[in-house]
Amino acid sequence: xxxxxxxxxxxxxxxxxxxxxxxxxxxxxxxxxxxxxxxxxxxxxxxxxxxxxxxxxxxxxxxxxxxxxxxxxxxxxxxxxxxxxxxxxxxxxxxxxxxxxxxxxxxxxxxxxxxxxxxxxxxxxxxxxxxxxxxxxxxxxxxxxxxxxxxxxxxxxxxxxxxxxxxxxxxxxxxxxxxxxxxxxxxxxxxxxxxxxxxxxxxxxxxxxxxxxxxxxxxxxxxxxxxxxxxxxxxxxxxxxxxxxxxxxxxxxxxxxxxxxxxxxxxxxxxxxxxxxxxxxxxxxxxxxxxxxxxxxxxxx
Amino acid sequence: xxxxxxxxxxxxxxxxxxxxxxxxxxxxxxxxxxxxxxxxxxxxxxxxxxxxxxxxxxxxxxxxxxxxxxxxxxxxxxxxxxxxxxxxxxxxxxxxxxxxxxxxxxxxxxxxxxxxxxxxxxxxxxxxxxxxxxxxxxxxxxxxxxxxxxxxxxxxxxxxxxxxxxxxxxxxxxxxxxxxxxxxxxxxxxxxxxxxxxxxxxxxxxxxxxxxxxxxxxxxxxxxxxxxxxxxxxxxxxxxxxxxxxxxxxxxxxxxxxxxxxxxxxxxxxxxxxxxxxxxxxxxxxxxxxxxxxxxxxxxxxxxxxxxxxxxxxxxxxxxxxxxxxxxxxxxxxxxxxxxxxxxxxxxxxxxxxxxxxxxxxxxxxxxxxxxxxxxxxxxxxxxxxxxxxxxxxxxxxxxxxxxxxxxxxxxxxxxxxx
Numbered sequence: 001x002x003x004x005x006x007x008x009x010x011x012x013x014x015x016x017x018x019x020x021x022x023x024x025x026x027x028x029x030x031x032x033x034x035x036x037x038x039x040x041x042x043x044x045x046x047x048x049x050x051x052x053x054x055x056x057x058x059x060x061x062x063x064x065x066x067x068x069x070x071x072x073x074x075x076x077x078x079x080x081x082x083x084x085x086x087x088x089x090x091x092x093x094x095x096x097x098x099x100x101x102x103x104x105x106x107x108x109x110x111x112x113x114x115x116x117x118x119x120x121x122x123x124x125x126x127x128x129x130x131x132x133x134x135x136x137x138x139x140x141x142x143x144x145x146x147x148x149x150x151x152x153x154x155x156x157x158x159x160x161x162x163x164x165x166x167x168x169x170x171x172x173x174x175x176x177x178x179x180x181x182x183x184x185x186x187x188x189x190x191x192x193x194x195x196x197x198x199x200x201x202x203x204x205x206x207x208x209x210x211x212x213x214x215x216x217x218x219x220x221x222x223x224x225x226x227x228x229x230x231x232x233x234x235x236x237x238x239x240x241x242x243x244x245x246x247x248x249x250x251x252x253x254x255x256x257x258x259x260x261x262x263x264x265x266x267x268x269x270x271x272x273x274x275x276x277x278x279x280x281x282x283x284x285x286x287x288x289x290x291x292x293x294x295x296x297x298x299x300x301x
Numbered sequence: 302x303x304x305x306x307x308x309x310x311x312x313x314x315x316x317x318x319x320x321x322x323x324x325x326x327x328x329x330x331x332x333x334x335x336x337x338x339x340x341x342x343x344x345x346x347x348x349x350x351x352x353x354x355x356x357x358x359x360x361x362x363x364x365x366x367x368x369x370x371x372x373x374x375x376x377x378x379x380x381x382x383x384x385x386x387x388x389x390x391x392x393x394x395x396x397x398x399x400x401x402x403x404x405x406x407x408x409x410x411x412x413x414x415x416x417x418x419x420x421x422x423x424x425x426x427x428x429x430x431x432x433x434x435x436x437x438x439x440x441x442x443x444x445x446x447x448x449x450x451x452x453x454x455x456x457x458x459x460x461x462x463x464x465x466x467x468x469x470x471x472x473x474x475x476x477x478x479x480x481x482x483x484x485x486x487x488x489x490x491x492x493x494x495x496x497x498x499x500x501x502x503x504x505x506x507x508x509x510x511x512x513x514x515x516x517x518x519x520x521x522x523x524x525x526x527x528x529x530x531x532x533x534x535x536x537x538x539x540x541x542x543x544x545x546x547x548x549x550x551x552x553x554x555x556x557x558x559x560x561x562x563x564x565x566x567x568x569x570x571x572x573x574x575x576x577x578x579x580x581x582x583x584x585x586x587x588x589x590x591x592x593x594x595x596x597x598x599x600x601x602x603x604x605x606x607x608x609x610x611x612x613x614x615x616x617x618x619x620x621x622x623x624x625x626x627x628x629x630x631x632x633x634x635x636x637x638x639x640x641x642x643x644x645x646x647x648x649x650x651x652x653x654x655x656x657x658x659x660x661x662x663x664x665x666x667x668x669x670x671x672x673x674x675x676x677x678x679x680x681x682x683x684x685x686x687x688x689x690x691x692x693x694x695x696x697x698x699x700x701x702x703x704x705x706x707x708x709x710x711x712x713x714x715x716x717x718x719x720x
Contacts, residue, residue: 045700048531049535050531050534067538070535070536073535075531075532075535077531077532079527079528080527081526081527081528081529083523083529084523086315090315095532095533095536097307097310097311098307098533098536098537099536142532
């Protein structure tokens with residue numbers, strides 16, 4: 001269990017993290033989402049103790065951060081980079097040794113992982129000989145070599161082809177079911193939506209939304225319905241709970257004034273039309289994200 | 302495995318594997334050997350080439366004895382004559398004529414030089430020497446001494462003194478220089494060999510500091526620019542990283558030095574040109590200054606490297622730092638001539654000069670005990686100070702990208718307390 005309470009971090013001329021609190025539990029994937037400059041990376045750096053917070057608390061299993069925890073954390077930073085001039089195995093062994101992995105053990109693990117990614121042939125090559133995508137895979141493996149309980153991935157999917165994205169997703173699911181605590185940061189909402197069990201959205205250094213995906217979405221109840229019907233659609237314009245209508249021949253998209261109980265909507269609509277299909281459109285994470293960012297920047301203006 | 306050990310191991314092994322390092326490892330001592338051995342070989346070689354001199358004897362009666370003694374006294378290794386003395390076979394009364402003839406002979410390499418022994422005026426013999434190369438003056442002084450001696454004996458003879466008896470009264474002399482070493486033993490040493498011993502240590506020190514320092518800066522800047530530093534810092538503390546880097550670098554330095562010393566020893570045995578005239582205590586002291594000085598400069602390079610954000614900036618900055626390091630070279634020659642000078646003594650207490658100055662001074666003349674103790678105290682404490690400053694700058698600097706920090710900011714970082 002990772003618990004973060006009221007984290008605050010100032011830089012010389014900005015408040016990068018302004019009272020962030022959230023928690024994540026084992027066997028779950030937490031998505032840390034938010035626009036650029038929201039404070040995601042700073043939060044991650046504080047979690048990793050690369051930066052120290054001005055105030056607030058980070059507890060892993062109820063214990064505040066201590067040096068021993070470094071070996072229990074795996075980290076893939078957003079900006080990728082490895083020692084370019086060195087052999088891949090050597091670089092991986094070095095980074096693993098910094099996590100307390102003995103060379104003998106490390107070597108076995110490295111080859112296992114490379115095999116899984118179908119990259120056994122690159123082990124002896126220099127890093128600079130690899131494509132960017134392959135370097136990224138190497139870095140991903142490196143973050144996991146020491147079998148960490150707590151995994152932080154910053155934009156793990158960017159720059160990967162669909163095949164490798166799928167492989168990565170499989171691995172993340174595996175890690176999740178083996179009880180790891182996974183925190184991943186992204187602004188690809190689609191990925192977050194598919195992968196995360198819980199969401200923590202950060203904007204301007206503050207948490208603006210958090211909870212399970214379900215909770216988040218139910219807080220942002222849909223105001224839009226799609227219907228298909230027989231009859232005269234013009235009637236829809238006269239219903240008072242409907243704000244606006246996009247009317248087509250036998251279908252319509254309606255924006256509602258306020259969230260209304262679906263049962264009521266169906267019965268009212270059925271009185272006027274013969275409904276064939278009704279769909280309550282669930283807002284995508286992206287829609288929610290855009291709405292929040294937009295409304296907060298409007299508020300500033 | 303301690304984390305700083307892992308860092309040190311990586312820094313050492315991966316640097317050793319680079320081509321640039323291997324090149325420097327073997328190329329640097331070769332260059333130094335070339336600089337020092339070749340002139341020495343040339344100097345010996347010079348004695349192995351026969352020289353033909355024409356002697357224009359205006360005094361009279363000097364040519365023959367001069368020829369005899371020069372040709373018999375100085376022999377080459379194979380016992381053949383070193384000097385070949387030729388009489389002037391033409392009228393010597395006309396200066397213009399013989400000069401024209403002889404100058405031509407020199408320019409066509411028929412002879413190497415000619416001497417004109419002028420008439421004695423006011424009991425002074427002027428000897429003129431003409432040659433393509435004036436050289437070291439060894440030949441000139443031999444001839445000058447012989448001419449003076451010949452005239453002296455001729456005068457003794459004409460005054461009726463028994464020549465042979467006087468000759469037997471004249472003692473032979475031979476000047477050999479001795480340097481008193483720490484243990485009170487005296488060793489044969491020439492100034493040149495002392496100079497080269499001290500000088501070589503200083504040169505090695507600088508080359509080592511500069512090359513490994515630059516490597517260090519480059520590695521820190523690389524880790525910064527590809528953000529690998531974040532992975533490293535999520536795995537170990539900045540202190541582990543710093544200590545590891547300095548340790549790794551020191552190990553690299555020691556490896557280099559051992560290889561260089563071995564190459565040096567082989568050269569000494571093979572060419573027999575240097576005599577290392579240092580006692581055990583001197584060598585020990587020099588090593589102490591060498592190692593502490595090395596750590597001192599490494600810390601400076603760490604601080605520099607971590608506050609730089611791009612390779613270009615880093616190169617520029619290490620350029621300035623290098624200049625600062627090479628500065629003591631400017632003081633070398635005056636200091637060699639006068640190791641006890643006030644300025645040399647005072648500068649020995651300034652940390653950036655201490656290693657180079659003390660290494661040199663120890664090899665020339667052992668400084669006073671209090672000077673050694675005081676300079677070591679200052680050097681060690683400033684090394685610790687520098688390491689603390691470097692670690693503070695490092696802690697914050699390694700995460701800074703984009704704009705290079707100003708001196709004001711650097712100063713602020715130094716003031717931040719560790720938490």
